[in-house]
Amino acid sequence: MSANPLSPAEWLDLEDRLTGLAMAGALLDASSPDEAAVVAQGLAELLAGSGWDGFKDLASTAKALAEDLNGSVGAIDGTTRLQKILSAVNALVRSNLSEIHDPADAPPPEPRPNIPENSAPSPACASASDYVDLETADRQGWVDFTAEGSDLVSAIENHVMATLRGEPFEALVVLRPLHTLKGICGMLGLGGLNRLIHSCEDALQPFKSEKSLPGPQSNAVLWVCDVTRRQIETAAANINGPGFDVLPIDATLNPLLALDPQTAPPSQVAAAAPILPPSKPSDTARIADNFVRIPVAKMDSLLEAVSELAICQAQVTEGVVALDLAGPLTAEANRLAKISRQLQEVILSLRMVPVEPLFNRISRQAWDLSRDLGKNLRLELEGEKTEVDKGLVEDLFEPLLHLVRNALDHGLETPEERVAAGKPAEGLLRLSARHQGGEFVLEMSDDGHGFDLEKIAEKARGLGWIGPDEEVPADRLIAMIFEAGFSTANRVTDLSGRGVGLDAVKQRVILLKGTVSARGEKGQGATFTLRLPLTMALMEAILVRANQERYALPAGNVLKFLAWDPEKKHAVAHGAPWIEASGKSLPLVNLGSACAKGSVAMHISIAGKEACLVVDEVLGKQQVVIKGLGELLKDTPGVGGGAVLSDGRVGLILDLESLIRERSLC
Amino acid sequence: MQDRTETGSKYLTFRLAEEEYGVAILKIREIIGMMQITGVPKAPAYIRGVVNLRGKIIPVIDLRRKFGLPDAPSKKENCIVTTVLESENKTGELLIGILVDSVNEVLQVADGDIEPLPALDEIRMPFVVGLAKSQDRVRILLNIDRVVREDVGGALQDLRDVSALASQA
Numbered sequence: 085m086s087a088n089p090l091s092p093a094e095w096l097d098l099e100d101r102l103t104g105l106a107m108a109g110a111l112l113d114a115s116s117p118d119e120a121a122v123v124a125q126g127l128a129e130l131l132a133g134s135g136w137d138g139f140k141d142l143a144s145t146a147k148a149l150a151e152d153l154n155g156s157v158g159a160i161d162g163t164t165r166l167q168k169i170l171s172a173v174n175a176l177v178r179s180n181l182s183e184i185h186d187p188a189d190a191p192p193p194e195p196r197p198n199i200p201e202n203s204a205p206s207p208a209c210a211s212a213s214d215y216v217d218l219e220t221a222d223r224q225g226w227v228d229f230t231a232e233g234s235d236l237v238s239a240i241e242n243h244v245m246a247t248l249r250g251e252p253f254e255a256l257v258v259l260r261p262l263h264t265l266k267g268i269c270g271m272l273g274l275g276g277l278n279r280l281i282h283s284c285e286d287a288l289q290p291f292k293s294e295k296s297l298p299g300p301q302s303n304a305v306l307w308v309c310d311v312t313r314r315q316i317e318t319a320a321a322n323i324n325g326p327g328f329d330v331l332p333i334d335a336t337l338n339p340l341l342a343l344d345p346q347t348a349p350p351s352q353v354a355a356a357a358p359i360l361p362p363s364k365p366s367d368t369a370r371i372a373d374n375f376v377r378i379p380v381a382k383m384d385s386l387l388e389a390v391s392e393l394a395i396c397q398a399q400v401t402e403g404v405v406a407l408d409l410a411g412p413l414t415a416e417a418n419r420l421a422k423i424s425r426q427l428q429e430v431i432l433s434l435r436m437v438p439v440e441p442l443f444n445r446i447s448r449q450a451w452d453l454s455r456d457l458g459k460n461l462r463l464e465l466e467g468e469k470t471e472v473d474k475g476l477v478e479d480l481f482e483p484l485l486h487l488v489r490n491a492l493d494h495g496l497e498t499p500e501e502r503v504a505a506g507k508p509a510e511g512l513l514r515l516s517a518r519h520q521g522g523e524f525v526l527e528m529s530d531d532g533h534g535f536d537l538e539k540i541a542e543k544a545r546g547l548g549w550i551g552p553d554e555e556v557p558a559d560r561l562i563a564m565i566f567e568a569g570f571s572t573a574n575r576v577t578d579l580s581g582r583g584v585g586l587d588a589v590k591q592r593v594i595l596l597k598g599t600v601s602a603r604g605e606k607g608q609g610a611t612f613t614l615r616l617p618l619t620m621a622l623m624e625a626i627l628v629r630a631n632q633e634r635y636a637l638p639a640g641n642v643l644k645f646l647a648w649d650p651e652k653k654h655a656v657a658h659g660a661p662w663i664e665a666s667g668k669s670l671p672l673v674n675l676g677s678a679c680a681k682g683s684v685a686m687h688i689s690i691a692g693k694e695a696c697l698v699v700d701e702v703l704g705k706q707q708v709v710i711k712g713l714g715e716l717l718k719d720t721p722g723v724g725g726g727a728v729l730s731d732g733r734v735g736l737i738l739d740l741e742s743l744i745r746e747r748s749l750c
Numbered sequence: 751m752q753d754r755t756e757t758g759s760k761y762l763t764f765r766l767a768e769e770e771y772g773v774a775i776l777k778i779r780e781i782i783g784m785m786q787i788t789g790v791p792k793a794p795a796y797i798r799g800v801v802n803l804r805g806k807i808i809p810v811i812d813l814r815r816k817f818g819l820p821d822a823p824s825k826k827e828n829c830i831v832t833t834v835l836e837s838e839n840k841t842g843e844l845l846i847g848i849l850v851d852s853v854n855e856v857l858q859v860a861d862g863d864i865e866p867l868p869a870l871d872e873i874r875m876p877f878v879v880g881l882a883k884s885q886d887r888v889r890i891l892l893n894i895d896r897v898v899r900e901d902v903g904g905a906l907q908d909l910r911d912v913s914a915l916a917s918q919a
Contacts, residue, residue, distance in 0.1 A: 392805040633789060711807045713790070713800060715837060715844050716898075720793045726800055726807040734788040734802050749791040 090136050090180075098134055099177050105130065105170070120166050121153035127169065142173055216273070216319075217327040229268055230320040231377060233312065236261040238444070241309045244302050245447045249463045255292045258305065259285060265312060276333045277315055283338075284308045304339040306448075380474065383434055390431045391709040391728070397424040398730040425707075435475070439517045439526075440468040442477050446484055450513055453492050460499050460509050461492070466516035472524045476616060479596055480526065483589045487528050487612050488513065490586065495532035495610055505607070507531065512609075524616045531609035535602070537561050543570065562602050566590040597724060623710050625727060627703040627735060628684070630675035630749075634735045636708055636727045637697075641690050641740055648685035648698060660747050663696050670696040673743050690740040697743070706730070710737060722749045758860035761882070763889050764831065764850040767819050769913060772857060772882060772891045779832040779845065781853055784824065798849060803832065810847040811898055818903040827852035835895050846898065857882070857889070864891060871912055877902055878909070881916045888916045 090098070105127050124146050131143035146169050218226065239261045247253040262285050269278040287304060291297055297305075315331050322328035397420055404417040443465050454461035496502075496511035503509055512531045517524070540561045544550045549564060564570055568587040593600045597617050604610030625636035646665050654663040654672055661672040666687055676683050676699050686697045708727035712718065724739035743749065761772035787799035787810050796815040800807050810830055814821060830847040837844040864880035866872060877896035882889045890913055896902075
């Protein structure tokens with residue numbers, strides 16, 4: 085420690101003047117290198133003039149910075165460098181000052197109490213009170229609890245669910261997050277939860293090297309997850325308020341008690357075992373270390389801004405190119421276009437997330453449900469890594485859950501029925517996701533009852549939907565189960581009998597611009613298929629002109645362009661025009677004004693239906709951002725949204741399915 | 751003029767055919783000049799189409815058509831008034847544009863100066879907040895949410911009669 089040539093008074097004086105400079109430094113912004121130079125110069129002089137050797141290096145750094153910045157056109161990092169020097173100086177000053185001050189007069193320590201590493205804090209640390217007062221407690225710690233805690237619980241839950249599906253058990257995958265959770269609970273004063281998790285860890289010790297976890301233990305772990313999750317949710321719901329009550333844990337419900345009759349009840353275990361201190365941060369494998377949590381709302385604002393940028397950039401580029409300025413400006417304009425497009429792609433890809441969390445949530449629900457209903461369940465998941473728009477993942481939860489409930493309640497038979505029918509006692513429920521034909525396809529299948537076409541037809545006849553002798557093809561019959569008013573189950577069960585039937589599922593899916601269908605033979609199980617657009621936000625579109633208006637349609641739905649001969653006769657069947665093309669009979673949808681010579685025809689395909697679309701002119705191919713038309717127009721047939729085109733005007737996005745039905749836009 | 755200490759609210763007044771109307775200023779976002787509207791076929795007739803407002807696509811309601819008035823030739827005074835309606839879904843806010851013949855002024859109307867409609871008319875025209883009289887002009891104050899969402903077609907003639915009566919009173 086070098087000798088202090090400065091007297092305490094001089095140190096204090098130095099500190100005062102440094103504060104002034106620091107404030108000036110804080111007020112700078114990146115675009116004022118000259119001002120930063122002035123501050124740097126002032127700092128250099130102050131440090132040099134202090135007479136203390138320890139400042140020599142910093143003084144020369146500051147001087148060099150001042151020279152750098154003087155007269156420079158724009159050094160963005162100038163202020164950053166200045167801040168660095170200032171903090172280094174401040175640190176030195178403070179450490180010198182603290183030696184001078186009487187330790188008793190020392191300024192109060194950091195707000196967070198330092199928890200000693202290896203000693204057990206006294207039980208008093210575990211808050212005996214049942215109320216968490218957020219005004220005095222560490223609110224940020226609670227916020228972290230809700231975020232990190234949720235991830236940790238999910239990690240435990242997902243692994244247990246995976247083992248229940250037959251995957252090998254790895255104790256560490258569960259024990260590590262449990263340990264972290266326990267530590268966090270201890271730190272926040274959640275004594276009861278801390279002890280509960282501890283007893284859970286104990287219950288898992290015998291299985292540390294096992295490759296599978298028996299049912300009772302699995303259920304116990306899941307129960308602990310539920311309890312923890314409820315506490316997290318309570319905290320999250322109240323995080324902005326003054327405080328909340330800690331949820332009491334009903335120890336009698338603890339399945340861990342049932343595991344080993346010799347195990348003392350958790351409360352007694354607790355009194356004996358000290359509350360273990362939180363592990364060091366480096367120990368706990370942070371679950372998703374390379375990720376950042378971003379509120380979806382922020383991403384949406386980002387997306388909107390980027391889309392506007394893209395439009396603006398397109399117009400600037402157009403203008404520059406039109407001015408025909410050869411040389412650097414045109415090249416820059418093109419570069420701008422490239423960068424803007426890249427930016428858009430990256431931002432839009434941020435919205436794509438794997439469907440895995442959705443599957444995991446559904447699995448968990450399915451598992452609990454199967455036990456409530458007394459059905460043995462085997463779960464299979466496929467394509468969990470398939471990516472889909474984040475908005476869709478949230479919106480699909482309820483309809484999918486309803487389908488699963490239906491399958492468990494009415495689709496799958498009881499174990500006895502299954503064995504009698506020659507099937508394995510465990511019912512199979514399979515969820516799969518994939519990309520197909522520009523769509524996101526989600527399938528849920530079971531190997532239960534399947535569809536009894538006779539029964540469906542009978543019900544339909546009873547409802548007057550089909551004639552007494554009418555022959556109806558299987559897929560039309562099955563489609564009827566999605567109509568309001570239809571139900572073949574004698575439902576008394578609370579689960580499906582909420583009056584929210586398959587028709588609600590269909591409506592939800594339609595709202596998401598998707599379709600739902602089903603198939604399955606009697607006794608062979610059923611498969612429900614949901615098809616949804618891959619991304620809600622962006623679309624590769626073909627722009628066309630029809631009747632003086634511009635429209636966009638998804639490029640993925642255009643199979644090819646056809647030769648269009650306006651003279652050629654086309655057939656009329658059921659009052660609607662048809663045309664022979666590509667070796668098929670296609671329904672004709674003519675959007676153009678009277679069959680003019682220059683019209684263009686396209687062979688389009690959507691959700692299994694094909695048609696021939698005729699327009700006045702094809703304007704080109706462009707990537708457009710899809711925007712909704714708003715509440716008032718969302719049900720308008722023929723259009724499925726709007727796209728902002730390169731000139732800033734709106735181009736309507738055609739809803740191909742309804743067009744094929746209606747055969748026109750007017 | 752109005753006594754400033756009385757409670758009241760501000761209304762944006764605009765013109766439609768021969769009548770003047772007012773909408774609470776709190777509902778108004780901005781006033782934009784006429785711009786090219788992209789028509790939406792198969793949309794209700796009173797929706798002229800949609801426009802792009804800085805990246806957001808909003809529908810434009812033609813108030814003339816809503817009130818059953820004949821279309822008028824486009825004039826440079828025509829404006830689109832961006833208005834916030836109550837939304838029926840969870841986002842809580844619905845932004846729309848309203849096409850008017852011309853926009854007049856922002857008027858401070860004291861609560862006491864709003865004349866309610868005669869009882870019978872009140873029932874038939876729930877979209878009218880009341881009548882504001884000032885300087886011998888009568889302005890019909892509208893509840894814009896109801897105007898857009900309800901069927902107000904035939905009411906215009908009645909409105910005119912009521913307004914004419916009021917200005918004579």
